[in-house]
Structures are given as structure tokens and as C-alpha cells.
Amino acid sequence: MTGRILVVDDVEQNIKLLEAKLTLEYYTVYSAMSGQEALDKVKTYAPDVILLDVMMPEMDGFEVCRRLKADPETAHIPVVMVTALSEQKDRVEGLSAGATDFVTKPIDEVHLFARVKSLIRLKMMLDELRMRDKTGEEFGLAAKVASVTEQPSSGHILVVNDDHVEASRMQKILQDAGNNVMQASDAAAALQHTSKGVFDMVILNAVLDDADGLRLGMEILAQEANRHLPVMVVVDEDERSLIVKALDIGIDDYITSPIDPNELVARCRTQIIRKHFQDALKAQYHENISAAVVDSLTGLYNRRYLDAHVKNIVADAQSRQSPLSLMTIDIDHFKQVNDHPGWGHDVGDEVLQEVAKRITDSVRGTDLATRPGGEEFVVLMPKTPGNIAEMVAERMRQKIGREAISISAEPGKVTVTVSIGVSKLDLDGVDSAQELIKRSDEALYQAKHTGRNRVVMFGQVSKAEVEAGANADW
Ligand SMILES: [Mg+2]
Numbered sequence: 001m002t003g004r005i006l007v008v009d010d011v012e013q014n015i016k017l018l019e020a021k022l023t024l025e026y027y028t029v030y031s032a033m034s035g036q037e038a039l040d041k042v043k044t045y046a047p048d049v050i051l052l053d054v055m056m057p058e059m060d061g062f063e064v065c066r067r068l069k070a071d072p073e074t075a076h077i078p079v080v081m082v083t084a085l086s087e088q089k090d091r092v093e094g095l096s097a098g099a100t101d102f103v104t105k106p107i108d109e110v111h112l113f114a115r116v117k118s119l120i121r122l123k124m125m126l127d128e129l130r131m132r133d134k135t136g137e138e139f140g141l142a143a144k145v146a147s148v149t150e151q152p153s154s155g156h157i158l159v160v161n162d163d164h165v166e167a168s169r170m171q172k173i174l175q176d177a178g179n180n181v182m183q184a185s186d187a188a189a190a191l192q193h194t195s196k197g198v199f200d201m202v203i204l205n206a207v208l209d210d211a212d213g214l215r216l217g218m219e220i221l222a223q224e225a226n227r228h229l230p231v232m233v234v235v236d237e238d239e240r241s242l243i244v245k246a247l248d249i250g251i252d253d254y255i256t257s258p259i260d261p262n263e264l265v266a267r268c269r270t271q272i273i274r275k276h277f278q279d280a281l282k283a284q285y286h287e288n289i290s291a292a293v294v295d296s297l298t299g300l301y302n303r304r305y306l307d308a309h310v311k312n313i314v315a316d317a318q319s320r321q322s323p324l325s326l327m328t329i330d331i332d333h334f335k336q337v338n339d340h341p342g343w344g345h346d347v348g349d350e351v352l353q354e355v356a357k358r359i360t361d362s363v364r365g366t367d368l369a370t371r372p373g374g375e376e377f378v379v380l381m382p383k384t385p386g387n388i389a390e391m392v393a394e395r396m397r398q399k400i401g402r403e404a405i406s407i408s409a410e411p412g413k414v415t416v417t418v419s420i421g422v423s424k425l426d427l428d429g430v431d432s433a434q435e436l437i438k439r440s441d442e443a444l445y446q447a448k449h450t451g452r453n454r455v456v457m458f459g460q461v462s463k464a465e466v467e468a469g470a471n472a473d474w
Contacts, residue, residue: 002323002383003120004028006047008038008064009082010056014105018051021109027116035059039067042074046320048123049116050079052099054090062097069098076126076149078119078270082107091262101266110243118253122270124383125277128366131316131382132284135309139291144280148273154178155200155272160190160216161234162209166257170203170264177265179272187211190220197225200275201268203255206233206242214242217251228278228365230271234259281365295371297349298356303372306380313368313382314433317425324425325381325389328440329396331355332417332452334375347407351416354405362396378437386424386457393420393455401453417453419444424458 005027007018015031022029030045032038035056042050050068054061061081068074081094081102094102101115126145133143157174161167162185171181182199184190187210194202202220206213217231230252235242237256246254252274255267288294293305301309310326317324331337331351338348352375359369359377368380381389397420404413421444425436439458447456449466 002026002028002385002388003048003116003123004030004045004320004322005116006030006032006038006041006045006050008032008035008050008056008061009053010034011053014053018107018112021107021112022116025113035061035064038064042068042077047077049119050077051082051103051116052079053082054087054094055084062093065094065097065099076123078123080115080119088262091260095262095266099266100270102263110240110247114243114247114253117247118270118274122274122277124366125274125281127316128382129277129280129284131313132281132309132368134312135305136284136288136291138308139288139293139305141284141287141291144284147283148276148280153269153273153276154180155275156180156182156198157268157272158182158184158190158193158199158202160184160187160202160204160208160213162186162205166205166259170259173259173261173264174268177268179268187216187219190216191223194220194226194229195223197223197229199229201230201232201271203232203234203268206235206239206246206254214246214249214251217246218249221250228275230275232267232271278365298353298371300356300360300377301368301370303370306368306370306372306378309368310380310433310437313380314425314431314436317382318427318429318431321427322383323385323427324436325384325386326423326425326436326440327379327381327389327393328421328437328444329359329377329379329393329418330420330444330448331375332419332448334416337414337416343407343409347409347414350407351405351414355400355416355418358400359396362392362399378440386422389422389424390455390457393422396420397453397455419447419452420455421445421447422455422457 005022007015007029009015010033019029030041032041052061052064065079078100081099083090083102083104091102103112103115130145133145157179159167159170159181167183174181184193204213204217213233220226232253233246233251234257235254243254252271253267255264293302295302337351363369363379370378372378397418401417404415406413421440423436423439423443425431443456443458446461446466447454450461
């Protein structure tokens with residue numbers, strides 16, 4: 001995941017240090033050395049996250065944060081306050097000024113990256129939701145962003161902890177902040193409670209008497225109703241390897257014990273908002289079904305929607321100078337499925353449905369999977385550079401071809417492969433949606449003519465290679 005981060009600090013050395021760390025993780029970093037400079041640069045660079053030092057001469061971090069939050073143009077950008085260690089009142093003041101979270105100096109890398117990653121993810125969902133609102137407007141649909149940003153950011157939380165005293169303390173803190181909180185004291189109860197999909201997030205102890213908390217987290221996420229359920233683990237401060245492992249396996253966030261009440265509330269708030277964005281994307285999708293912009297066979301967006309959305313998203317990417325990639329996927333020799341004696345088009349439809357499902361499973365919620373027609377699919381990937389898109393495409397190709405697809409006709413299954421063309425947007429401001437699609441079509445053509453069942457990034461296959469494979473049918 002890429003993202004743009006504005007680092008604000010009055011000490012150049014601090015900026016240099018953060019810049020070095022964040023650049024290594026492929027983030028784009030901008031910097032400002034005063035409050036005023038920060039306010040100006042936010043407008044110029046539209047960062048995804050702001051790391052804001054509290055102690056600065058003239059305008060301090062709290063004031064900068066208050067001004068950012070008071071301006072509708074910048075209010076939605078997550079702010080992480082950088083405070084001195086153990087300054088309790090700074091944290092409280094930061095949060096009441098509208099900060100989303102905080103990190104303490106000296107900055108711990110794991111902690112910093114966890115905060116940045118989680119907030120960029122949140123911001124990406126918000127941006128995508130806004131873009132889809134915009135496209136939806138063209139089809140007369142109501143905007144969804146407002147429903148999330150205007151509602152109080154509290155929710156239903158399940159606390160899984162076998163230490164009843166600690167669990168009750170957490171319950172009290174979170175309830176005081178307006179949440180509904182339920183407790184589960186063991187793995188079985190946790191799985192049972194979460195199976196109904198009614199929670200907005202789960203907080204789990206990484207170490208439970210009867211279970212491995214991380215494993216339990218994975219089991220909860222594997223339940224159909226909980227694919228997008230935020231899971232946060234409680235970890236002892238000195239258990240660094242456990243923290244790294246948790247983030248590595250897809251746990252959304254962590255908090256260290258003994259728990260700081262402000263940190264707990266802030267952290268939960270972020271996860272709950274993300275869940276609400278996720279739910280809004282889902283609700284938006286359901287409205288789109290009724291607006292006839294969703295393909296009824298596969299449930300993916302159709303050509304009408306793709307045409308409208310791709311234009312909006314290209315314009316947005318260019319104005320923010322943010323990467324954008326697109327892939328065109330085509331099932332190899334699909335004609336053989338449709339023309340197979342005794343199979344008919346029902347089997348063809350079964351294959352299309354399963355391929356669509358595998359495509360959806362291979363991409364993120366902010367990516368847009370579409371079926372413009374026939375056996376062709378297009379995936380739009382906002383904020384994604386070409387090399388990442390190529391990686392996702394390769395994983396998708398393998399996922400589709402690896403396992404046979406169950407069909408209702410003899411012999412009960414068929415294996416299909418796909419060819420994928422990938423292109424990325426040129427950020428020079430001249431490139432158009434049409435050109436982007438054309439290049440990925442061209443790359444797909446090259447994939448077909450150089451053996452199929454492969455991914456080709458536009459511009460990476462030579463003309464000679466394509467000519468050598470000429471006459472290939474699709
Ligand atoms: Mg300072």
C-alpha cells in the first residue's frame with residue numbers, strides 16, 4: 001500500500017529521521033517545519049495522513065489540528081499527534097482537538113508503522129467511497145459518505161479476555177465513550193458471539209488460557225460474516241515479536257497492556273469508522289444493483305458503471321498525482337467451454353460466476369472489479385503502482401488456474417486459466433481513461449499471443465515475441 005504522509009516538526013533532525021523510516025516503507029513523505037507551513041502544505045499535497053508534533057513555537061500542534069478539523073476541505077485527513085512520552089494531558093488535549101491517534105517520542109518503529117498503515121487504509125476507503133458516491137450520483141443514487149461521517153463513531157464491540165478484571169475495565173472505558181460492549185471469556189464463546197456478524201470490532205487478548213489469541217483472531221476472520229471485521233489484539237508491552245506476528249497475519253491493530261484509556265478509545269474509534277465505511281460500501285453496492293449498474297450473472301459492476309467510474313477515478317488520480325493501475329482479464333479458450341458437447345451455456349455461466357468470485361477474492365475492497373461483457377473482466381486499482389498491480393494479477397492468475405471449477409455437467413469440474421494485461425496511469429495529466437484501458441487491452445493481447453495463462457505488464461513484451469506467437473486464437 002502506498003500513501004502520502006506530511007511530517008510536521010520544528011526540529012529538522014526529527015523530520016529527517018521520520019522521512020528516512022517512512023520512505024523505506026515506500027511512503028511519499030512531505031515535510032513542514034511550522035504550523036503555518038503545515039496548513040499550507042496540506043492544501044498543496046492533500047496527504048493521506050499527517051504526523052504532527054505537539055511542541056512547536058508560534059502555533060503548536062493542537063492549534064494546527066483544530067484548524068485542520070475546522071476546515072471542511074481538510075477535516076477528513078487523519079492526524080497522528082507526536083507527543084512526549086507519558087504526557088497524559090497532551091494525549092487528552094490532542095484527541096479533543098480532533099487527532100485520530102498519537103505516537104510518543106522517541107518513536108517506536110513498529111508502533112509508528114502500525115498507526116500509519118491503519119490510518120492510510122481508513123483514508124483509502126473513505127476516498128474510494130467518495131469516488132463511488134460521485135459515480136453513483138451520475139446514476140441518481142444517494143451519497144453514502146455522509147451517512148458515515150455524520151454518525152457518532154461508536155459501535156458494538158466484543159472483548160475477548162479471560163481476565164475478568166481487565167475485561168471489565170475495558171468494557172467500562174469503552175461504554176463511557178458511547179460503545180456497546182460485550183464480553184467473552186473463552187474461544188468457544190468468542191466464535192459463537194461473532195458468528196452472527198453483529199459486531200463492529202473485536203478486541204482479543206493475544207494470550208488466552210485456553211487458546212492462542214492470534215489463531216482465534218484468524219478463525220474469527222475466516223467466518224463468512226466477518227471478512228471485514230476489525231480485530232485488535234491486546235499484547236504485553238515487551239512482547240514485540242507477538243506484535244509483529246499479529247500485524248503480519250492480518251490482525252488490524254494492537255494495543256499494549258497495561259492499557260491507556262485514551263489510546264483504547266482512539267484506537268477503537270478508528271477501527272469502528274473503518275467498519276462503517278466498509279458497511280457503507282456494501283450498502284452502496286446494493287443500491288447499485290437496483291440502479292442496473294451491476295451485472296446480474298456475476299454480481300460485478302457492469303460496463304456502464306465502469307465507463308463512468310474510470311473517468312472519475314483517472315481525473316482524481318491525476319489531480320492528486322496518486323498512482324492508479326488497471327487490469328484486463330480474459331478467460332483462455334472460453335469458447336471451448338461454451339462449445340463443449342453436452343454442456344451448453346449454463347456451464348459457461350457457472351464458470352463465469354466462479355472466475356468472478358476468485359477475482360473478487362484476490363483484490364481489496366477499494367479495488368473495483370467489473371465485467372464489461374463476455375468472458376472479459378476489468379479491475380480498477382486506485383492508489384496502486386504498476387508493480388503491485390502486477391503482483392496482485394499474478395496471484396489472481398494462479399488462484400483461478402490452480403483449482404478446478406465445479407460444474408453441474410459431467411465430469412463435474414473444469415479447469416480454466418486466464419490471461420491478464422496490466423497498465424498503469426501516466427501521471428503527466430495528458431493520459432486518459434481511454435488510453436489506460438487501451439494499454440491494458442494491448443498487454444492482454446500480448447499475453448494471449450505469447451502463450452496465454454500469463455500476466456503481461458504493458459510495455460514489457462517485445463513485438464518480436466508477439467509476432468512469434470501470431471495466429472493464436474483466444
Ligand atoms: Mg517540537
